[in-house]
Amino acid sequence: MPKYQNDEDYDIHALLDVIYLKWGYDFRGYSKASLTRRIFFFLQEERIDRIPELQYRIVRDRALFSRFIKDVTVNVTEMFRDPPFYRSVKQHIVPQLKTYPHIKIWHAGCATGEEVYSLAMLLDQVGLLDRATIYATDINRSVLDRAKKGIYSDSHLSQYQQNFKDAGLSGNLLDYFEKGYDHVIVDSRLRKNIVFTEHDLVIDHVFGEMQLIFCRNVLIYFTRELQNKVIGLFTESLDFGGYLCLGIKESLDFFDGRKMFTAVDADHRLFQKTSNKDSSDKR
Amino acid sequence: MVSVMLIRSENDTFSRLVVIGTSWGGIDALKVLLGNINTPFTFSIVIVIHQDRQNRSHLSTLFSQMVSFPVLEAADKQQILPGNVYISTPNYHLLVEQDGTLSHTVDRPVNFCRPSVDVLFQTAADAFGKRVIAIVLTGANQDGAEGSKWVKRRGGQVFVQNPKEAEAKIMPLATIGNTDVDFVGNLDALALVLNNLECS
Numbered sequence: 001m002p003k004y005q006n007d008e009d010y011d012i013h014a015l016l017d018v019i020y021l022k023w024g025y026d027f028r029g030y031s032k033a034s035l036t037r038r039i040f041f042f043l044q045e046e047r048i049d050r051i052p053e054l055q056y057r058i059v060r061d062r063a064l065f066s067r068f069i070k071d072v073t074v075n076v077t078e079m080f081r082d083p084p085f086y087r088s089v090k091q092h093i094v095p096q097l098k099t100y101p102h103i104k105i106w107h108a109g110c111a112t113g114e115e116v117y118s119l120a121m122l123l124d125q126v127g128l129l130d131r132a133t134i135y136a137t138d139i140n141r142s143v144l145d146r147a148k149k150g151i152y153s154d155s156h157l158s159q160y161q162q163n164f165k166d167a168g169l170s171g172n173l174l175d176y177f178e179k180g181y182d183h184v185i186v187d188s189r190l191r192k193n194i195v196f197t198e199h200d201l202v203i204d205h206v207f208g209e210m211q212l213i214f215c216r217n218v219l220i221y222f223t224r225e226l227q228n229k230v231i232g233l234f235t236e237s238l239d240f241g242g243y244l245c246l247g248i249k250e251s252l253d254f255f256d257g258r259k260m261f262t263a264v265d266a267d268h269r270l271f272q273k274t275s276n277k278d279s280s281d282k283r
Numbered sequence: 284m285v286s287v288m289l290i291r292s293e294n295d296t297f298s299r300l301v302v303i304g305t306s307w308g309g310i311d312a313l314k315v316l317l318g319n320i321n322t323p324f325t326f327s328i329v330i331v332i333h334q335d336r337q338n339r340s341h342l343s344t345l346f347s348q349m350v351s352f353p354v355l356e357a358a359d360k361q362q363i364l365p366g367n368v369y370i371s372t373p374n375y376h377l378l379v380e381q382d383g384t385l386s387h388t389v390d391r392p393v394n395f396c397r398p399s400v401d402v403l404f405q406t407a408a409d410a411f412g413k414r415v416i417a418i419v420l421t422g423a424n425q426d427g428a429e430g431s432k433w434v435k436r437r438g439g440q441v442f443v444q445n446p447k448e449a450e451a452k453i454m455p456l457a458t459i460g461n462t463d464v465d466f467v468g469n470l471d472a473l474a475l476v477l478n479n480l481e482c483s
Contacts, residue, residue: 005381005409005410006409031360031380031386032380033378033380033381033406034376034390037406074389074390076391219359220359220375220387227360248372248375249359249372249375249387251359254360
């Protein structure tokens, strides 16, 4: 029986194999429905008729591959996305963070950085910013460069100000920005403890002993198998008692070691690593 | 009368995949449509409904109280089981994978909508071709019209709520104008067509 429903699926299979062999980026464990959509948008954007032609060119053209990475990975984000989530972090996680002399935080899949700075603002308001180092990583170098600059168009500012309030922060969002003509620049005070660096969750390794890991709306792009692998990576990177924060549609359901975690707020997907032993029966 | 016992497992697969798109007026329309479906049924229903993004969906609870079959908020990578109804979450696109699971993205809005009916319809059609039935109900924008065309191209069927009955007729009319649809009818007629699937 044929493996796939449609002929294009064979072309995509071959394309992903070739990209992995040539460039070392592995998209084979990404959920196919959305990846396929984004590849077809990329074809339109590049005015390439067929996937086999893209396959031929992407092997030979590094610039084309860079654009592929930029377009095919999803970089939609905003300041204080899901405001109640930040309230919950403040209520459930901050008290324990206050007990550490130094806090290491990994924000995996930070895209253009809006949520990293949101977290930094929250830490500032609870007096933890100076004690924290935030490692903000993404697979996509061009969005990381933008995150590092911390310059944002002011077109979403009113929405962000509302989110800021809804997230339970005090004062004004604008206190953290320098205002430009049609943009805002994040205050350097927020940026000084953030390290932006490239990291691919699929192929790269453990990231040190963290007390908190944020990875929101990244796992939804992965198959169950890849979710299992990546959450395993987070588990290894977390201190005992450390916290893992996922997006609203993400869970530990497909993770073999889910018993190592306790939900501290199941609705907002906040989990604490409460065991070092993977007690699930592995076959 | 033969009594039917439904035993569900991950290997159970739906007879047909019914995908429904709706927007303005959708909650009331779905109450009527779902309320008129006979149980048990062997198809699965996946619904995209446009909602306020701040308003975390409690529709699954609302509908569950009305009907005797499971109505669930779609979970990521969840297997689509026969006899179940799955509803979208505000601010996330809802997609169908070829392995019969549901997935989500926060990709940019399509037709200014997230979730988008087009995204659901297109991915369902890509994954399940002629087993797909798309139904477009009341709504005040054109989301779903492109996706319906895609469903037809992949060999599926498209049903549309009678625009005269629809609280907002733009969405049904856009689909009828864009696609060679298979059936246009009132909600009770649409439910009857679904009920008849079980006999065919």
